[in-house]
Amino acid sequence: MRREITGFSNPLLKQVRALREKKHRKRAGLFLAEGLRIMTEAREAGFLPEMLFVTLGRDDHDLISALENDVLTAGGDVISVSAEIMSKLSGKDNAQAIVGIYRDHGVQLTDIDRTSAPIWLVAQAMRDPGNLGTMLRTGDAVGAGGLILIDDCTDPFSVEAVRASMGAVFTQAIVQCRWDEFTAWLRSGDGQLVGTSLQTDTDYQDCRYTAPCFILTGNEAQGLPEAYEAECDALVKMPMYGKADSLNAAIATAVMAYEVRGQMRRG
Amino acid sequence: MRREITGFSNPLLKQVRALREKKHRKRAGLFLAEGLRIMTEAREAGFLPEMLFVTLGRDDHDLISALENDVLTAGGDVISVSAEIMSKLSGKDNAQAIVGIYRDHGVQLTDIDRTSAPIWLVAQAMRDPGNLGTMLRTGDAVGAGGLILIDDCTDPFSVEAVRASMGAVFTQAIVQCRWDEFTAWLRSGDGQLVGTSLQTDTDYQDCRYTAPCFILTGNEAQGLPEAYEAECDALVKMPMYGKADSLNAAIATAVMAYEVRGQMRRG
Incomplete structure (x- = not known):
């Protein structure tokens, strides 16, 4: 009223x-x-x-x-x-x-139909609300189904994350779960788990991606834990041409997601 | 001492x-x-x-x-x-x-050797220090020569921008100038000016990029002014598969920059 x-x-x-x-x-x-x-x-x-x-x-x-x-x-x-x-x-x-x-409208893994989208984003211990909100916005743009948050991520429903999402907090499925829950669910069906990492020589454009592709991005400062990298079906990296050794986490996710999507539309 | x-x-x-x-x-x-x-x-x-x-x-x-x-x-x-x-x-x-x-170590356009790098980033009225710093960091990663700031951009030397740049504020040339100064300098030599825009049907992967390529990104809320778009040699857009109509400005710049760089390394 x-x-x-x-x-x-x-x-x-x-x-x-x-x-x-x-x-x-x-x-x-x-x-x-x-x-x-x-x-x-x-x-x-x-x-x-x-x-x-x-x-x-x-x-x-x-x-x-x-x-x-x-x-x-x-x-x-x-x-x-x-x-x-x-x-x-x-x-x-x-x-x-x-x-x-x-x-708030977080969902469970079991609520997700993984075949409903070709791409899913997965963030591990993402600490910055701007990064997390931007990942939601990017997820919406590339047609991802949702964002799966592993370990101690910043709250996707904070004012800053909601603002950075530009509304994608309402269009992307948002799941918060533990790593073992995620991997058990992932391996119960189809799905390619691709991690972005500095510990690999595989260029992100040399890997072949298949739907549903789960793009895994680690914590802003530490990257992915070793055990998580070991679980990935592929580890890839973006070429770095300058002095820095890494990209912003939301940026790396977006460059990856557009490469995956680009490969899929070229067939 | x-x-x-x-x-x-x-x-x-x-x-x-x-x-x-x-x-x-x-x-x-x-x-x-x-x-x-x-x-x-x-x-x-x-x-x-x-x-x-x-x-x-x-x-x-x-x-x-x-x-x-x-x-x-x-x-x-x-x-x-x-x-x-x-x-x-x-x-x-x-x-x-x-x-x-x-x-502080901002430089002038005339200090720049445009042939020293295949990519240059250009931001117009970029308001968010996190976005601007992230653009510097991305610029370093893709081997850009520097960031040219047009109109009323947020200060690249603010604490927030410096932090988001993760040090790239020291490795990228930073120029602040007016649009007419920039275009006069640009047209006095080689250079392809590519704008990201919603007002075009050209997919960013269908355009052929040539060095030195100047990637122009507009204000977070307004995008590029019409007259600026008219000056571009090419206007391109990223495909949007979801509900949203745009990407975060720093994300769009990064996806573009990696596409340009990817084309260049494939030759």
Whole structure:
């Protein structure tokens, strides 16, 4: 329903702000997304916020109105707040700012149909929310089915990861699991596991990729653990022509994913 | 020479902290880099800090000692500070933290020998320091000669950009100039200008690239201005298989750069 909050001391505002911290997101099973572009992607992917915060007295905007109507129809709340409160919620001085509270929607490995996409991304101990969100965005672009998070990855539902995903947090399946769970599931069916690594001489363009191809990227600083590399069907590396010995993890994943996709379309 | 600073009120510390702001960096012609990995890259590329801050009573570390000796030999200062002061300077609680103050080293277009590298990256109005730093890192990896910054880009010498560059801020030539200056220089010699754009049907793998190839990437939100696209010798796009209509700017640049480099090595 439609509501209005005008007082800073309203306890709901405190709960919403608390969603910037992981422990509060876990406890509530909710996360926060900001901005019309991301929330429109969400809507098109079938996700509506349980609560939508908009600014009192803002100019009319068709897409915001459409979003409001959908939220109300689905039984959610549209909550109008003053510009001051919105700037506290969104961290932005922008009367068009909107904030949505969504139920988190991680899935289990057993929910995944691996044949539904030619590529899946797998990240191990990815620590940077910008990298993780960017991997989701890239996954969407290359037609990946989802992102499988192994070990202690940064939270895919953090504000920073959601922002970097540009909405792909709603279009990509997101699984969080242990390595042994992942490998047991992977080996119970078809699937090529390809790791990017510095410990190989195989050029990424000399490997033949087959669907479903699981592209595994390790932690930003350490790369993949040795035992994980040993499990891979192929280890490949991108040529490095300069002084540096590695690429940013999200960049390496994207270059790999476009190579895999490029090979597949050439047949 | 070797010095020690134990008081928080020392004016030098205030000047160093001020280098986190662009206006102070511009005025001083200095910037700040953190961490042994980046500062070792800098050293190997021939750049030493004018001032090197280390923590009093830290454990011995060969690479830090080597860096200290080089700084002293070059006439710079090695300044020991307490762990508390270091944590203020570096924002990190880590006794191995080191901070270096470097002279900024942007160059002019006329300093560039375009034939010295097969690829050059060009960014227009790039706003995100992480993206810009990542472009520098990718540029190093693909053997680009440098990064040319057009219009109002974020400062390549900010702490965030330097960190994301992982040292490539020291190995890539960095030019800041206006669009008309760039095109006048570009057209005075050989060079293929390739823009990534949503306004084209040309697939990035269907275009033939020739060295020196200038890969032009536009602002994160707006993409390239129309007039800039019109100047390009080729406009290309990456295929998008999902719901999203674009890639992160640094990702798009990297996928392009590896395609260009891949074509060149296949001959």
